[in-house]
Amino acid sequence: MRKTLFTHGRVYVNGYFQETDLLVQDGRIAGFGGKADEVVDLEGQMLVPGFLDLHTHGGDGVDVNAATAEDLAKIGRFFAKNGTTGWLCSILTDTEEQTLWCIEQAKAAMGAPVTGAQLMGIHLEGPFLSVEYKGAMPEHLLQKGNAELFRKYQQAADGAVRYITVSPEVAGVVDMIGEIAGHVTVAIGHSGADYETACAAIDKGAACCTHTFNAMGLFHQHRPSIMGAVLERPVCCEAICDGRHLHPGSVRMLLACKGWDKVVAVTDSIQAAGLPDGHYKLGVNDVVVEDGDAKLVSNGVRAGSTLTTGQALKNLVKFTGESVEKVLPLLTANPARLIGMDHRKGTIDLGKDADLVILDQDLNVKATYVAGINVYAGEN
Structure with a gap:
């Protein structure tokens, strides 16, 4: 002992x-x-609790959709350098065959000895997403709501799918949320849903909004849309605080609307995180990074980020003008609570995992x- x-x-x-x-x-x-x-x-x-990243597609040259178990461990070692102690691997919409392969790799990585940040589970970003707000999702692989397919993935993962992003306006998705919400944390995003449909998804059990304000229908005073719904209703909101996806004023507005306990800082990082500008992949997509900003080669749409959790902490302190004490829960306690792991992670309390970071x-x-x-x- x-x-x-x-x-x-x-x-x-x-x-x-x-x-x-x-x-x-x-x-x-x-x-x-x-x-x-x-x-x-x-x-x-x-000495602070380790950072938890619930939405990331990779880093240090590794793309989650193509990552072996050993590659996922490499991502974990890179994340540890930036203060991340736990993360979910975000599998971008892909074929059923490739998604199942990714799940197998994640399971193997989760069972391996700890060498870096712990892979806590899987985030499925799709395939039940809107064509209109698909972002980097391959359009031909997007699907209607299908609880059976989710259950297939969850069974293959032995329950390790902890988080899923869906679009409420896609046929069958609201009913699907009602079926799966007790088995996974559901986020809504990549969506142009109107206010009423988004509220219906929340009433069925959706608990979060994926990269709030990005790849979604924006607020209008006569048509509040999904943005109005997630700001008003008691759900969590992801925020990519790299200074590109959200203006600092937007970050402050989000915190003012939601409160400090309902915002979860994520990176949405891609394999280019930690590496120089150049050409990279995000799933099947070709991405070019210029001045640290990742965009699809095909149409210039922003495609994930090169952000790390360590930089996100610094950015949040700068953007808000608040103390590190106030900002830390956005990277620690809030994400732990969102995915139901706050009994083990997110704070320094007796009996919890000793996931710790030393900051100067x-x-x-x-x-x-x-x-x-x-x-x-x-x-x-």
């Missing part, structure tokens, strides 16, 4: 930094003080721990 003590730093507990020691035993938070086999001197730095005063990631294991120890 190996014990590690983090000492001489500021620990983020109950929404505030406290000058206390933190004891980790067998991968879990064991107490606030005590004796240990190993002592980590924080040297006055901050400039919010740079200095070290990352997953289940008490040091998976990133800073740059050499």
Whole structure:
């Protein structure tokens, strides 16, 4: 029963930094003080819960839709450098055969020893999405609502599909949400749904909006649309805080409308994250990245991001003018609660997984721990 003590730093507990020691035993938070086999001197730095990214398509040269289990582990190691301790791999709309292959790779990666950020499960972005707001989705693979196909994917995943994005206006989707909402967290997005249809989806169990304001029908005072519905109703809203997908003022407006407990920061990153400008893939799509901005080669539509969670934290502090204490839940407690993993992750509490990040005063990631294991120890 190996014990590690983090000492001489500021620990983020109950929404505030406290000058206390933190004891980790067998991968879990064991107490606030005590004796240990190993002592980590924080040297006055901050110890915070690890970041959770629920919507990402890859990084460090790896695209989720083409990733083997080993490739997914590579993504996890890259994410750990940026403070991510847990993530969902977002499978872009693809053929049934390729989607099932991706699910098998994800299952294998989830069962492998921890070497980086933990793959917590799968996010299916489609295939039950709108043609009009398809973004980077292959149009010929988009489908009507089909609960049976979802159940096939969930059975193949042994229940590891934790999150799915659907478009409410697509035929059969609202009824599908009613069938599957108890088995997966449902988000609505890639959608031009009117206000009434979006509200019907929420009433059936949709709990979140995918990359809010992006790839969706926007608000009009006479036609509030899906945007008006998700701002008004008690659902969570994803936000890509890279300064490109959302103006800082839009981020502040979203927080003012929803409250700080209903916004979930995501990266929606692609394989280009962490790499120079150039040509990359997003599923079957060719993407060009210029000045860090990813767009489809075919039509110039923005296609994911090159954002990391570590940069998102810095951006949110800058965009809002708020303290890191207030911003942290958008990357930690809120995503954990959305997918029903807040009993294990998202905060520093007794018995929870010891998924921890050391930040310096400039919010740079200095070290990352997953289940008490040091998976990133800073740059050499």
